[in-house]
Amino acid sequence: MLENEKDFTMESYLEYLQSKKLMGSKCRDCGEIYVPSRKLCTKCNSTNLEWIRMSGNGKLAAFSCIGVGATFMTDKGYSLKNPYCFSVIKLDEGPMISGQLIGVDEKHPETIKIGTSVKVKFLETDLKGETRVDLGFEPA
């Protein structure tokens, strides 16, 4: 299916993510960009949007090294002694998005600096033979 024929649903965004593409939608009328994609531009009320592929580059805007984690993260072995880093990234194209930040010293959060340049890193989890891709980032 051609990219611009794909409907702007949550599922489309997640399908793209599974194929390791970080996609957004851009309003053809006012230029606003949405990640995850949206069908309705809430800035100018237009439905005239198109898919755009994000560069995956951005800067760290906020983060936390989490010791008491979400169940699926503790199932992966994360714990108080082995925290993971949840992050909010400001993409170069403007929007912000959440993702796990890897390649940093999660046990020493004071070494992680807001404003650090990051790039996308698609994180694979094996779920009984099936691979799930989650959005992640790492220092650029």
Add this chain to the structure above:
Amino acid sequence: MGKLSKRVAIVGAGMSQFGKLFPLKRNPDLWVDAWLNAVKTVDNGIEPKNIDACYIGNYSSDLFNHQGHLAPQMANLVGLSPKPASRFEGACASSGVALRQGILAIASGIHDVIAVGGCETMNEVSTTLVTDTLATASDNLFEYPAGATFPGLYAAVASAHFHEYGTTAEDLMRIGIKNHENGTQNPFAQMQISIKDLMNNKLSKLKKEGKDLPDWKDEFDFLKSSSNPMIASPLRLFDCSLVTDGAACVFLAAEEVARQFTDTPIWITGTGQGSAALSLHDRDSLTSFIATKEAARQAYQMANLNPKDIQIAELHDCFTIAELVAMEDLDFYEKGKAVDAVRNGETKLDGRFPLNTSGGLKSKGHPVGATGAAQAVEIFKQMRGIAERNRQVKFDVEKALTHNLGGSGATCVVTIYQK
């Protein structure tokens, strides 16, 4: 626009014990306890026949207790059947929303008296399930897969606030210490103990076990130690509110009938509600909650008051950072300046501007769906001069405010009270 068509008063308010009470107490038990305590505060008495409807705030009895459809059950237990009973959900602002809807229903003229309550029994499930259930108030598709938890989301806000304004983990500790200090004076609070006493208890325990004693000069050293684990950096255990079972109940009455119940009604002169994107990443600011700013704007405008007119407030300190951000979003202090008030102690019980005299969510406890109503209970007590122990503020409270925040700031209700 933006005005109530008639005045609405609180004529009675009470809460259940807050704590880790399951299975001794479940929602029905807690709610009846709160109801009975609220009835006791109505000077001329109140009976089910006086009450037109029952509005209950509850976040997630479905997931915590496998029980939905809560409102008719709660109404029935206090003798209100077959009157209308509705449940309201706005995450941790659920009973703030119920309170606001009760106010609006009375102002509309459809009801004269409404019992507004909130309840939550969280300890029926494991801590892991509590964390996952609370996480459903964040974005399930785009935040949760990134590993977001509630402490994690507020911790991310803290990281941005630290970066932008130079706030420190020690500043947040001061907020926790203050709220625990206040909680020692609240017989309904879950943790009626100061951080200093918690530290001393820990030291006594280590001594008894014959272990090496840590070199803690004060409670800050204790709070920076491994005895206060890093739940989600920079937030440690004692930056987080509690997992609590509890309920609260408030009786609202229209101005024509309020004086049947009491000569000293507490008037609600302002109510505001705001919303925001569910995800932190979908908002313009990571250091401020737009839903709070909007709710506050509406409430101040309706009450025709300025932030500086407010004498005391109950703020939604689900995490210590949330109290700090609320102080700024409610325009009590300029952005980035609230920390000065935290450092100079003016928000303590004996300070110029006491905040969270109840002990806040931090020490009183946070049964999420009951919190908004419980904040109104504390304000009612302070304005009536009936706060227990040594918690009563030393001046006459004529203007007060509550701030009830849902999720990571996607719902907010602000209410203003006057004598």
